[in-house]
Amino acid sequence: FARCFATVGITKKDRVQVTPGYGLWTAGIGFQAGVELLGAMTIPTGPGNTEKQLEMMLDLKSTVLCATSSYALLLGEEIQRRGIKDQIHLKIGIFGSERWGEKMRAKIEEYLGIETFDIYGLTEIYGPGIGIDCPRHEGIHFWSDHLLFEIIDPVSGKQLPIGEQGELVITTLTKEGMPLLRYRTHDITRIIPEFCSCGSPYPMIDRVLGRTDDMIKVKGVNIYPGQIDHVLRITEGCGGEYQIHLSKVQGKDYMVIKAEMEPGCDAGTVSERLRRNIKNRIGILTDVEIVPLGNLGRTEKKSRRVFDRRYE
Ligand SMILES: [Zn+2]
Numbered sequence: 001f002a003r004c005f006a007t008v009g010i011t012k013k014d015r016v017q018v019t020p021g022y023g024l025w026t027a028g029i030g031f032q033a034g035v036e037l038l039g040a041m042t043i044p045t046g047p048g049n050t051e052k053q054l055e056m057m058l059d060l061k062s063t064v065l066c067a068t069s070s071y072a073l074l075l076g077e078e079i080q081r082r083g084i085k086d087q088i089h090l091k092i093g094i095f096g097s098e099r100w101g102e103k104m105r106a107k108i109e110e111y112l113g114i115e116t117f118d119i120y121g122l123t124e125i126y127g128p129g130i131g132i133d134c135p136r137h138e139g140i141h142f143w144s145d146h147l148l149f150e151i152i153d154p155v156s157g158k159q160l161p162i163g164e165q166g167e168l169v170i171t172t173l174t175k176e177g178m179p180l181l182r183y184r185t186h187d188i189t190r191i192i193p194e195f196c197s198c199g200s201p202y203p204m205i206d207r208v209l210g211r212t213d214d215m216i217k218v219k220g221v222n223i224y225p226g227q228i229d230h231v232l233r234i235t236e237g238c239g240g241e242y243q244i245h246l247s248k249v250q251g252k253d254y255m256v257i258k259a260e261m262e263p264g265c266d267a268g269t270v271s272e273r274l275r276r277n278i279k280n281r282i283g284i285l286t287d288v289e290i291v292p293l294g295n296l297g298r299t300e301k302k303s304r305r306v307f308d309r310r311y312e
Contacts, residue, residue, distance in 0.1 A: 001034025001129030003143060007200075008092060008117045008132060010064055012039035014179045017062040019053065019071055022046050026127025031094075034129055042065075047071065050078055061089040063197045069100035069108065074298035076111030090114045096121065096128055101229035103240030118207060121187060124178075125170055131205065139192045139204030146174045147206065150182070151191055154212045165190040167212050168205065186212045188224065216306060218246065218253045221284050225305055228257065231277045237265035238274060241296040246308045253310060260296055 003012045004219045016311045022028035028046055038114040043060050045053055053075060056062065065072060072095055080086055090112050096119035109116055120140050121128035131142035142149055147170055151160045153166040168185045188211060210296040212222030217223070225244065239260030247254050257278065261270050274288045281306070 001030055002037035004094070004119060004132040005034055005038050005040070005064075005128045006132065007141060008094070008115075009135065010038065010092060012134050014040045014063045014092075015043060015060055016040055016043055016064040016066060017043040017053070017057060017060075019045055019065070019067040019226065020128070021045055023057065026121075026123050030121070030127035030129055040223065045299060050075065054078065054082075054084075057088055057090070058084070063089055064092045064094065065090050065112070065114070067095045069095040069104060070298055072112070072116075073104060074125070076108050077298065080111045085111070085113055088112070094119055100239045101147070101235045103238070105240075107240060113204075120205070122187075122206070124183060125172060125180060126175070134196060134198045134200060136196055136198045138196045138198075138204045139206055140270050141200055141202040141204050144203055146172065148173055149203075150192060151189070153186075154186075154188075163193040164190045165206075165209070168208075170263075188212060188215075188226075214306065216246065216308065218255050218286075219284055223282060227282055228278075231274070231281050232259060234281075235259075235270070235274045235277050237270035239293050239297075242305060243296055244306045246306070246310050248310045254287075255284070256289055258289045258291060258296060260293045261290045263293060 004057060018028055020027035020031060022044065028044065032042045032044055043056055043062055045056055072093055079088060091114055092114060093108060093116040095112045095116055105116055118133050118140055119128050120131035123152045130147060131140040133140050150169045151166040152158060152169050153160055160166045165188060168187045168189050169182050170185060171181050172179050187208045189205045189208050192206060196204055209226040213223055215222055228242055228244060232240060232242055239262060240259045243258040245256045245258065259274060261267060271288045271290045278286050
């Protein structure tokens with residue numbers, strides 16, 4: 001993780017507020033170990049208690065925020081609401097552990113006045129910090145001196161050529177405590193064939209598009225929640241948060257996408273635009289429900305976005 005911090009320009013002069021949880025898993029302590037190795041200062045707040053988070057952020061002049069993207073958005077909205085953006089000292093945000101779209105990223109960057117970076121990691125393999133995007137934001141660098149990344153077809157198990165999208169499989173090369181051979185992550189991504197323009201020798205993967213186990217099949221069409229992120233991004237007037245609700249109506253799959261609308265837009269127009277973009281990009285007709293910005297819930301943990309009630 002220390003290498004992740006260094007990649008995005010964090011130095012030992014930084015003060016890093018760590019909001020992921022501490023306990024018998026790798027989240028909070030994974031961040032902290034990286035901060036300590038780098039020689040910077042940790043502010044180990046752990047999750048929750050927004051009041052305390054903001055107090056620490058102001059008093060101790062945190063310069064880096066580590067969080068889930070939904071919690072960063074929640075803190076950002078609170079800072080916006082209180083009008084204290086000019087009193088905080090944050091410059092960098094390191095977020096991960098759930099998917100987040102471009103619109104959500106733009107909002108967080110605007111509310112907190114920071115540049116944001118995506119980390120990748122999983123508990124079974126060191127925890128968070130086995131990859132991060134650099135200031136060029138061309139992909140997520142991964143540490144190929146410690147890890148071998150392969151992409152396979154999740155059904156046949158066969159390795160796919162570099163550049164093709166499939167399931168990420170990881171082999172640890174230097175880990176001694178719990179080495180893993182060709183560990184299936186269930187994360188869908190691809191290895192980017194080109195090297196980054198930053199000159200780093202470390203190769204890159206794309207942002208995770210979804211998981212093999214959260215792919216949903218609606219009316220025979222395979223949908224990854226990441227595709228909905230993408231459609232929201234290109235739909236004028238839509239916010240970045242969404243929910244997918246699935247049910248059965250007269251034996252047939254019925255899908256409703258709930259999405260947030262930017263203030264000052266017309267709900268009918270935004271809804272029609274979103275319906276059309278989903279049809280064009282994903283290939284299915286769906287109902288759309290537009291709600292005001294901030295209505296779809298913000299949590300400090302990973303937000304639940306798919307509600308599948310078809311088999312209840
Ligand atoms: Zn780079």
